[in-house]
Amino acid sequence: DVKVTQSSRYLVKRTGEKVFLECVQDMDHENMFWYRQDPGLGLRLIYFSYDVKMKEKGDIPEGYSVSREKKERFSLILESASTNQTSMYLCASGDGAGANVLTFGAGSRLTVL
Amino acid sequence: DQQVKQNSPSLSVQEGRISILNCDYTNSMFDYFLWYKKYPAEGPTFLISISSIKDKNEDGRFTVFLNKSAKHLSLHIVPSQPGDSAVYFCAASDSGGGSNYKLTFGKGTLLTVNP
Numbered sequence: 001d002v003k004v005t006q007s008s009r010y011l012v013k014r015t016g017e018k019v020f021l022e023c024v025q026d027m028d029h030e031n032m033f034w035y036r037q038d039p040g041l042g043l044r045l046i047y048f049s050y051d052v053k054m055k056e057k058g059d060i061p062e063g064y065s066v067s068r069e070k071k072e073r074f075s076l077i078l079e080s081a082s083t084n085q086t087s088m089y090l091c092a093s094g095d096g097a098g099a100n101v102l103t104f105g106a107g108s109r110l111t112v113l
Numbered sequence: 114d115q116q117v118k119q120n121s122p123s124l125s126v127q128e129g130r131i132s133i134l135n136c137d138y139t140n141s142m143f144d145y146f147l148w149y150k151k152y153p154a155e156g157p158t159f160l161i162s163i164s165s166i167k168d169k170n171e172d173g174r175f176t177v178f179l180n181k182s183a184k185h186l187s188l189h190i191v192p193s194q195p196g197d198s199a200v201y202f203c204a205a206s207d208s209g210g211g212s213n214y215k216l217t218f219g220k221g222t223l224l225t226v227n228p
Contacts, residue, residue, distance in 0.1 A: 004156070031214040040122070042220035043157070043202060050214050058215070090156055096214045099145040099164070100206040104156030 003027070006091050006105035013112050019078040021108050023091030032074035033092040033102065034058075034066065043090065049074055050096075081112045116140045117205050119219035127227055132190040134222050136203030139184065143205040147216065148177060148188045151200045160201075161188070193226045200224070 007022040025032065033048040035058075045058030047066040055066050063085060067075045074093075078085055088109050092102040118137045126132045136146070144165040149157035163170040163177045163186065170177050176189045190197055200223050204216040 033215065035218075037151075040220060042119075043218040045215055045217075048215055092156075094214070096208075099147060099162035100208060100214070100216060101147065101159050101162065102216055103159070104149075106156045107154070109154070 004091055004093055004103050004105035006089075006108045008108050009106065010109050011111070013081050013110065015082060015112060017081050017112075019081050019110065019112075021076040021078075021089055021091075021110070023074045023076070023105055024072050025074075025091075025093040025103070026072065027093065027095075027103075028071065029093040029095050029103075030071075031094050031096050032068065033094075034064075034074070034076045035090045035092065036060070037088040037090055037107075046076065046089075078110075081110075083112050086110060086112045114139075115219075116143075117203055117217050117219040119201075119203055119222050121222050122220070123223040123225070125225045125227060126193050128195055129192045132188075132193045132197065132224055132226065134188040134190075134201050134203075134224065136186050136188075136219055137184055138186075138205050140205070140207065140217075141184070142207045143217075144208050145206040146177070146179060146186050147204045147206070148175075149202045149204060149218075150197075151202060151221070157202060190224075193224075195226050195228050198224060198226045 034046040049068040094102040147162040148160040151157040203219040
């Protein structure tokens with residue numbers, strides 16, 4: 001079974017803090033993604049990566065950056081957290097084949113005070 | 114511009130009856146469509162997919178129908194069970210496009226199955 005592990009399930013941070021969200025997948029997938037889920041807004045793509053050190057902006061990249069130094073690890077960075085970044089963050093990976101099924105992690109619930 | 118739309122935020126059905134969740138899309142380049150189910154405090158899990166060259170795909174209690182001319186798909190759950198209560202997301206993929214790695218999601222429909 002593909003496993004996508006997000007290291008922190010719940011975080012509480014203060015406005016202005018730097019936040020790191022870590023994600024690791026164990027199936028050698030080329031592609032990794034960060035989405036955020038907000039009530040009434042569905043899943044919105046922040047950033048994705050299709051190879052090590054490669055990244056592309058998604059639909060809402062402002063205020064975020066990412067890092068992919070190793071194939072299995074994809075990190076989301078909030079340089080200076082703001083209250084409007086309070087959300088559920090979901091990491092996913094996939095191999096891009098066929099229907100392009102993505103496997104998601106359990107999510108990281110971030111609260112910014 | 115929303116390319117994948119789920120116009121019903123919520124749906125309530127009785128146990129044992131059929132649940133029908135709907136999804137519309139605008140991008141004619143989409144060639145795969147997927148449904149995901151999400152429980153609170155968990156990540157979405159893949160349910161079923163359909164290729165644009167088909168009009169129906171079935172997996173147990175779950176059937177997805179695609180009407181390409183109307184740019185519309187639906188997920189049927191028969192019979193519905195209380196454990197099916199979750200948020201259902203419709204997603205689409207363009208395998209030939211420049212960003213052919215990503216999925217575009219709708220806003221989701223909260224399904225409640227009452228015992």
